[in-house]
Amino acid sequence: MSTLTYNQTPLPENVQPFKVHPQKFALWLGISVLCMAFAGLTSAYLVRKAAPNWQEFVMPVQFTYSAILMVLSSISLQGAVWAFKKDKISLYNTTLFVSLTLAAGFMVSQYLGWMTLEQSGIYLNGNPSGSFVYVISYLHVAHVIGGIIPMMIALVRSLWLFGSPAKLAAFKTNNNKRVGIELLATYWHFVDILWIYLLLFFMFS
């Protein structure tokens, strides 16, 4: 009786005036933080571009393939969210696996894109126009990896846990665990759209 600790989930008397799940809200805030980071970098790109000594070059076509793979991965992951809600666990596992495979394809495609850039004489330590593309796409890939890891965890957990309907039901009653896949999908759509934005930005700015 000497130490009082409480369950961390909001208690019934704690009315939430905004009907948003706190973790979803925090994720959206986090996304706005990432938006600022990339907005800062792309603004720096524009400021530098306006100055002399700026090398123009064409984006490798692999970067476009990456974008397509990323969109497909996003669609598949949205399927996983739907499957999870409907308790279709085998579909859930399949879609997660497809998303992961497409994500791996994205990474490979990005790597090939960087190789193509190098072969055409655009180096990381060359003209800033190329350096920006490298560094910004590196940072984007870092954020993709930040989505791949939880996706792997979700797949492993599903294979281990969700075979049993009782364990699945228990998982779904937890207010915070329940929304995990939705958070992941939201984040994944964000890095997807972010890459499309960056690609269009590099192509047309």
Add this chain to the structure above:
Amino acid sequence: MAELHNPAIEVGHDTHAHGHDHHGHDDHDHHELNFIEKYIFSQDHKIIGKQFLILGMLWAIVGGLFSIFFRLQLAWPDESFPILEWFLGSWAEGGKLSAEFYYALVTMHGTILVFFVLTAGLSGTFSNYLIPLQIGARDMASPFMNMLSFWMFVLSSFVMLVSLFIQTGPASGGWTAYPPLSALPQATPGSGLGMDLWLISIAFFIVSVALGGLNYVTTVINMRTKGMDFFRMPLTVWAFMFTAIIGLLSFPVLFGAAVLLEFDRLLGTSFFLSDIYVAGEALHHSGGSPILFQHLFWFLGHPEVYIIILPAMGIVSEVMSVHSRKPIFGYKAMIFSILGITILSFIVWAHHMFMSGLNPFVASIFVLFTLLIAVPSAIKVFNWITTLWRGSIRLNPAMLFAIGFVSLFISGGLTGIYLGNSTLDIQLHDTYYVVAHFHIVMGLAAFYGMFAGIYHWFPKMFGRYMNTTLGYIHFYVTLVGSYAIFWPMHYLGMSGVPRRYYDFTVFDQFNQYADLNKFITVAAIIVFAVNILFVLNFFYSAVKGRKVTVLNPYGATTLEWTTPIHPGHGNWVGEIPAVHRWPYDYSINGRDFIPQTEPLSAGEVEDHDIGSDTPNITDPIPGEEGKA
């Protein structure tokens, strides 16, 4: 908590034991925490707040001591101080500070005070400690992320600490880390490993701020108790929320700048480096722009000063209202002026760059926005003064520091109007006038806000009071000392004395101020000593101070004073109280104060624009005549 002395709380415990039956076997509820879970890797926002405060205080001592070291050099450039050699070893051989390490000390003083003390130590402490308590929440939205935020700060601190002990010394290119100085390891010893560690430390710090900020905003938006509408939140919470928003929007840009700078340093890119020769040798860098770094840096750097000052403003508003026994004047005006400052803070960064070759037409736009900040700032100052006007003021240390804050904010703010003009900046740029301005308006004022907050909420934090006599000594010496240190610097600046010079003796026109520099240094040493006294008072009182015996010692309206004297994790025993009114019902309807938890009486209208119509302020409360 192991020991509870207040009978009211024992009762509370029983209530909880009762309520426990409903929960069935929720093993979270009475899980015994061991020492490490409770005090080290704690997820309790109150412990995390205190951790931020104590680590911030340790850094304040280090950062303050560094300023004393370089002030000794400025005052007595020809003397030798064996104590410097004792502290700094080969950096002060024969007791005389080396020029390189002088710059390292200045850089570290700025970095430590701006980031570790006045960001982590101020908003980290009070946002963590006060947000859940004042909005009526058990804890933050994500206590785990909150813990992570603190430990990221520890990691950041550790990396910075290590950089103080490496052979080439810590970063020495100023806290602004401008390239090319910061980008080229061969430029100075401090641009070597020390600069890499600086960038890594700052990257960890940005992660810490982001994790903390996400939590603060999410908690304020989502976790408010029943009845806690936005316009019933104390101004502290408003200030912390906007501070977190500014941090979330500006720090990521600094992160981008730090990444690009590190690429320039390690992988040979040329983001910030143009064609450059070092020691007669042409480097391969080409095409970069050092000015670009300044844009990115100040896009954080300017909002950063509001990250520092807004929490202090919130604390001062709250402390001032409680100890004037008056509603805060212009509650909504206070909120909208915070909002105005938040928005303006993002569109004034280039006023730090007037002398960098900025297009004068662009500069004039930034002058306009910069001067506009005077409007919300003046509204706030006006409201603080009118809150004091005809109040029943209690001049305790918390209140004195709050009033001191307003004094400093006015003195420092007025010089900002001069500095914000791009034409005057031609003369004043990079002189001691700038040093005086930002130390008073941002450094000292934020410190005063922090002191006001510590003295005010200390009883809540530790269940004990701080020693008031030491508090008075702390305040009066610090106040006189603050002005003694920084007022003369305005004159130095107006006569053109530049910042960041190691030794003025070789310049005739600056050497004439040698005595003034000695005076400033002596004042700085006295202020530093008195603040060590404050730290001693803090730790002594936390253990041995006079015990708090009542729940609400100040007669304050806000929710934190409805918790037990030693609140456990979860803050309230039993249900979280609901809120029925705004937090500034002082001296109203013939009563000294009405807590937020008390429902409106029949026919009572909740009045947010109070201050225009407060009939009872000067009338003695019936039955309390002559009691003051």
